[in-house]
Amino acid sequence: MTTTLFEAIQAASQRRSPDVLRTPLQPSVGLSRLLGCNVLLKAEHLQTTGSFKYRGASNKIRLLSPVERERGVVTASTGNHGHAVALAGRVAGVQVSVFAAKKTARSKLTAIRAHGADLHVIEGGELEAELSARDEADRSGRCYISPYNDMDVMAGQGTLGIELAEAGHRLDAVFVSVGGGGLIGGIGTALSHLSPSTQIIGCWPENSPVLLRALETGFIHDVPESETISDGTAGALEPGTVTLPVCAEVIDQYVTVSEDLIMSAMWALADHEHWMVEGAAGVALAGLAALKAEMEGKTVAVILCGRNIGADIFASAIALRPQAPFTKTNKK
Structure with a gap:
């Protein structure tokens, strides 16, 4: 499966539209000193729409048939994917309908509307929004674009892995936050072919380890969140x-992190790099902090997957006292 997916990732990389950015892989002197390893930050929060999701969305839209383009598409999203599909659809002249859970951040819903998508806010959680979107796609005969359950979307996300391999660093490990698994699945597939010695570390919030529990048991099931x-x-x-x-094939190691450590990581990125990132980006850096002893002296990449967070939520997060190891400076 991963060989076929890798070929799709290569094709996505070769044919991607100019508005899909090659984001920088930036060394962080401050975080390297704190964590005892060579930390490289993949600044995917600088990607178009403010998250990695634009890679997958634009690849999927590019691959639509003429009939599918004419009919339009339907998707479900907690925000970033819907935002990305809305813009990719607008650029390509494809009408987009987005189904989102009521609890989705207001800033993300505003961004979706701004790109001209039809927005449907659903009572319930993310899964209810996905099921409603699929029902609407079936009813209307339109293509449904899943945030993660789509090989074309995962192939688009995997272009980030190609960029990591081409950056010229010998990476010992890459830390990636995990939701539905499209980002880490794509990155891991690309690097398994281009840099097989690089460890792929999946990072989850302790409060929401849904795919992790599925990987542990071998099947998807309800997980308390x-x-x-x-x-x-x-x-x-x-x-x-x-x-x-x-x-299951490409992730080498799993790590879960507390809410306090996630918010400490967000604080550290603001303090050292002056970047405002969302919680999912903080998860990846928190994962590295949790495995600090294992990573000592190594060269690691941390995927900063997005920046779409409300200023009030971000301010509240970084107002809390940072947690070790982000509280120390080992200055020489």
Whole structure:
């Protein structure tokens, strides 16, 4: 499966539209000193629409048939994917309908509307929004674009892995936050072919480890969740998602992190790099902090997957006292 997916990732990379950016892989002197390893930050929060989701959305829209383009598409999203599909559709002249859970961040819903998409806010959680979107797609005969359960979307996300391999660094590990698994599945597939010695580390909030529990048991099932600042990785998964076998093959190590550590990571990125990132990006850096001892002296990449967070939520998160290891400076 991953060989076929890798070929799709290569095709997505070769044919991507000019508005899909090659984001920088930037060294962080401050975080490297704090964490005892060479930290490289993949600044995907600088991607078009403010998250990695534009890679997958634009690839899927590009691959639509003329009939599918004419009919329009339907998607479900906690925000970033819907935002990305809305813009990719607008650029390509494809009408987009987005179904979102009521609890989706207001700033993300505003961004979706701004790109001219039809927005449907659904009572219930992310899975209810996905099921409603699929029902509407079936009823109307339109293409449904899943945030993760779609090989074309995962192939688009995998272009980020190609960029990591081409950056010229020998990476010992890459830390990726995990929701539905499309991002880490794509990155892991690309690097398994281009840099097989690089460890792929999946990072989850302790409060929402849905795909992790599926990987542990081998099947998708209901998992109790608590509120998390990493809203981009939260929510239930569709049964039979294509990401499960891919992630089982490419993820080398799992780590879960507390809400305090996620918010400390967000604080550290603001303090050292002056970047405002969302909770899901904080999860990846928190994962590195949790495995600090294992990563000592190594060169690691941390995927900063998005920046779409309300200023009030971000301010509240970084107002809390940072947690070790982000409280120390080992200055020489």
